[in-house]
Amino acid sequence: MKLNKPLNVSIAGLEFNSPLILASGILGVSPPTMHILADYGMGGITTKSIGPVKRKGYPNPSIIGLGNDTFLNAVGLANPGIERFSHEITEIKKKEGLVVIVSVFGDNSNDFARTASLAEKAGADAIEINISCPHAEVSSIGVDPKITFEYVRAVKKAIHCPLFVKLTPNVTDIVKIGMSAEKAGADALVAINTVSGLAIDINTHRPILAHGIGGLSGRAIKPIGVRHVFNLSKAVSIPIIGCGGIFNYEDVLEYFLAGASAVQLGSCLYYGYDIITQIRDNLIRYLETRKLDSISQLTGLAHHYKEIGFDD
Numbered sequence: 568m569k570l571n572k573p574l575n576v577s578i579a580g581l582e583f584n585s586p587l588i589l590a591s592g593i594l595g596v597s598p599p600t601m602h603i604l605a606d607y608g609m610g611g612i613t614t615k616s617i618g619p620v621k622r623k624g625y626p627n628p629s630i631i632g633l634g635n636d637t638f639l640n641a642v643g644l645a646n647p648g649i650e651r652f653s654h655e656i657t658e659i660k661k662k663e664g665l666v667v668i669v670s671v672f673g674d675n676s677n678d679f680a681r682t683a684s685l686a687e688k689a690g691a692d693a694i695e696i697n698i699s700c701p702h703a704e705v706s707s708i709g710v711d712p713k714i715t716f717e718y719v720r721a722v723k724k725a726i727h728c729p730l731f732v733k734l735t736p737n738v739t740d741i742v743k744i745g746m747s748a749e750k751a752g753a754d755a756l757v758a759i760n761t762v763s764g765l766a767i768d769i770n771t772h773r774p775i776l777a778h779g780i781g782g783l784s785g786r787a788i789k790p791i792g793v794r795h796v797f798n799l800s801k802a803v804s805i806p807i808i809g810c811g812g813i814f815n816y817e818d819v820l821e822y823f824l825a826g827a828s829a830v831q832l833g834s835c836l837y838y839g840y841d842i843i844t845q846i847r848d849n850l851i852r853y854l855e856t857r858k859l860d861s862i863s864q865l866t867g868l869a870h871h872y873k874e875i876g877f878d879d
């Protein structure tokens with residue numbers, strides 16, 4: 568595969584040949600699908616969140632469209648369990664030039680650590696911990712700096728590869744959580760997971776999703792993600808991977824300017840895989856037009872603006 572030099576990024580020592588990474592839980596995790604994504608321009612993939620044992624998830628309806636490229640889901644972390652999934656990791660890893668990030672979760676910090684360790688043994692290049700899904704039990708971890716520290720520390724001790732921590736926007740101050748994760752040894756942060764939300768059927772008078780509360784994704788959440796990346800990047804020195812509402816190359820650039828070093832694509836894949844190639848090619852064109860050698864030169868540039876004071 569042709570390497571797109573201006574789009575090469577390095578995160579925690581891992582070299583990505585594109586800053587576009589598949590977000591967790593968006594597509595199935597079959598190795599052929601993951602391999603095709605690399606051909607369309609993804610530099611890395613994040614697997615569905617995998618737990619220590621098989622989990623069925625919530626009944627349908629588990630995802631609904633709300634219009635304007637915005638979705639609400641409560642899939643409930645359905646997954647086959649790490650023992651069965653290990654083989655898939657090894658298969659996905661066979662694609663040259665594709666960075667494989669395995670998202671893990673569990674019922675306690677030992678579960679997280681054991682699942683992460685098995686995923687690494689199966690071939691994961693990095694582990695991402697899901698402490699942020701708003702409709703599952705893990706949501707209680709990523710809202711508390713002390714608990715976040717405990718979980719990050721436990722996983723960090725169990726693995727040798729880089730550790731990414733995926734943060735929730737459903738907190739008063741995401742910066743405190745991000746700083747705590749960094750202190751505990753996180754190698755990068757991923758911001759953001761879905762925004763907690765609820766949709767109600769006016770005819771049945773009940774929540775539409777079987778689980779009730781869900782996580783909002785898609786176009787509507789982009790400004791929330793960009794804002795959180797902006798604030799986090801002022802406070803931490805580890806790289807940040809932006810996620811939430813990216814549908815075109817301009818969205819990617821916004822995340823970079825806010826402080827991201829790479830991005831994850833989720834809901835936009837509703838439009839098919841061609842969108843990945845379009846975003847990639849438009850990013851290259853943007854950089855060429857502005858005579859920039861690398862997309863990394865844009866990281867955090869929006870921090871140089873001066874806030875306009877009321878008494879000026």
Ligand SMILES: Cc1cc2nc3c(=O)[nH]c(=O)nc-3n(C[C@H](O)[C@H](O)[C@H](O)COP(=O)(O)O)c2cc1C
Nearest residue numbers: 590591592616640697759760784785811812833834
């Ligand atoms: C159907 C669905 C399932 C998801 N499953 C997971 C998951 O298993 N683990 C996780 O960390 N995030 C999960 N997410 C969150 C996404 O990875 C991403 O953070 C979120 O959708 C925001 O990005 P987007 O607006 O580009 O979709 C899921 C999102 C959707 C829509």
